[in-house]
Amino acid sequence: MRHIALPKIGTAVAWRDAARALLGERVPPSDVIWGGDDTPPELFANAPAAPPDRSDITVPRSFVALANSVVWHSDPQRFARLYALLWRVQSAPWLMSDRGDAEVAKLRSLEKGVHRCQHKMKAFVRFREIGDPAAPRRSFAAWFEPTHHTVEPTAQFFCRRFGDMDWRILTPDVSAHFEKGVLRLEDGADAPDLPDDAHEELWVTYFRNIFNPARLKVAAMQSEMPKKYWKNMPEAVAIPELIATAPARARAMAEAAPTLPPAHAASAQAMQMRNVSEWTGSACAMRDALEGCTRCDLHKGATQAVPGSGPVDADLMIVGEQPGDQEDLAGRPFVGPAGQLFDQAAAHAGLTREALYLTNAVKHFKFTARGKRRIHQRPTRSEIDRCAWWLNAEIKQVAPKLIVAMGATAALATTGSGQAIMNRRGKIEDGLHGGKVLITLHPAYILRAQPAEVAQQAMRDFQADLALARRIISGDAVSPSESPAISG
Structure with missing residues (x-):
């Protein structure tokens, strides 16, 4: 029978060396009795010999971390439990991750208790000054009663935290003394009579x-x-x-708390705050910043971000949904089939692209891949809300007299609602930015419309809306029959 006595200070190193020697000699756990240095020495005379050279001994790293904590627990069986597990993991290293193993679970519980005790020590040690406050290194002392033997493993925290002063933490078990940057551990002490602290x-x-x-x-x-x-x-x-x-x-x-606003007011405020942009830089700088935007996941699949295009003092801003396949590759808005249809309708209405600021509610192309083709997908509400930060920045910089929102996504981004576009088209509404928004169709809808008569009527409505926008920003008189209804 092997009898092992471990010291109160340096316990972790002493247990590790003893366990390594016993394992090297293949001494089973049943043949070892563990004790502390307070056990009568005559019972623990047979210390293990130096470990033989056994290159086949391996210890999982997870076990090392576990042992370095558990040795400081107050459970008198902790050393025996650790050695028993060490003996088992030699042939079954996977035991360290087996949550169903009763002995591993017990040791994990002891480990948790030690960590909790260390946390309490860091949180509840209260120092009082015992030296001259005017001395080059001030001196402090504290009395603490830990649940486990955690002074030694926790002392380095206090060395780092209070390295510019001398201090001592006195406990019934082990005391830590830190003087002139050197840590010293000693046996425990009785509770000292510490002076009152003026603070x-x-x-x-x-x-x-x-x-x-x-x-x-x-x-x-x-x-x-x-x-x-x-x-x-x-x-x-x-x-x-x-x-x-x-x-x-x-x-x-x-009773003193302020009353809460109505639920609909809070919802409106939250919607408005989602669109508030803090951008204060130039238009060129905003383009560079937009290129690195990661506010949503659409940047992961797109070729590039597509910023708005046009004069920054334009009276009319055109807002679409998002870049398409060709816009994503070219880096400019409205260059694909929908953009070509827009150019035709704008020319018919007396508008030139050079005088307009064209942009999209969402700046990255959202698609699903089908072979070599990239099929457009409508952006979600979350993606629209996140990209509204950039749209709002563009609106602030351009400060247009009127915004034309083409389609449901643009209407949602500019007015807060993307519903009932066919009923709302041709009408002016209050925008989230404080200005006016004219709702109209998206050119892509016209390209997909069937049969041909529906597409032709949609094109005429689209042209009429753009012509109305031109007359509004030009200050031309609008006849009563075509005067837009204004909803607020």
Whole structure:
């Protein structure tokens, strides 16, 4: 029978060396008794010999990480449990990922307990100054009572966090001393008589002011801040009063809170905020920024982003849905079949492309691949909303007298609604940007319309809408029969 005694300080290294030696000699877990350095030495005289050279011994990395935590737990069986698992994983390394294994589950629970104790130590250690505040290196001390043996593995956190001062953390088990940048671990100590801290009153005042009575859950608070730590935390003196007065304070906060706007108002505000652009740069800079846009996933499949085209002081802005296959390749809007049809209708209405600012509600081509062809797909509401940031920036820069929204997507992006386009076409509505929007058909609809009579009528309606837009921005008189209805 092998008897192994491990020291209180340096436990992780000592257990690792002992386990390696035992494993090298093929000593089974049933032949090993583990203990700490507080066990009577005469019972633990047979330490393992130096490990033989066994190149076939392998240890999974996950086990190393587990052992480096579990050795600091207070469970007296932790060393034996770790060695038993180490013995098993030599022939079954997959056990480390077996959540159904009872022994692995137990050790994972111990590991979690150690991590939780380390977190509590980082959160609840309270230092008090014990040296001269004017000294080159100020000196502090704290008393803490950890649940497990976590001073040694947690000390490096305090070395990094408080490297510019001397400090000591005293516990009943092991104490950490940090002086002039050097860490020293010693045996535990009795609770010291630490001086009062002049800053504690200010700290308690701060704690009172950040306490939110409306969010108080006593059970959850005591789970995260167990009572065993309260006696060493200066802010704990305020906790009973804060708990007792929380209900009354929460009611007072609710009564003093402002009333909420109606649901439809909140919805309208949210819609408007989605379209608010913070762009303040030039048109050229916006083109460069648009090229790198990743606000939605459409950039992943498209060849490039297609910005608007035309004079930035145009009186009339034309907004379509999105670039098509040819626009995606050329990097310019309205150069495909729909764009050619638009040019014909615009010329018939007395408009020239050179005087218009043409753009799309969505700047990347959305499609589905069918062999070598790329078939257009309508953008989703989310994609339209995300790209509205760029459309709104263009509207701010151009500041047109009138926007012509061609089709449902453009209408949705500019007015907030993409419904009932046939009933709305030829009418002027209030835009989300604060200006006016004339609703009309999209040229692609005309190209697909069947039979020919429907397509011809749609073309005449489209031409009439563009002619109306020209007369509005020109200030020409509009006869009562063709005066657009204005909806707000």
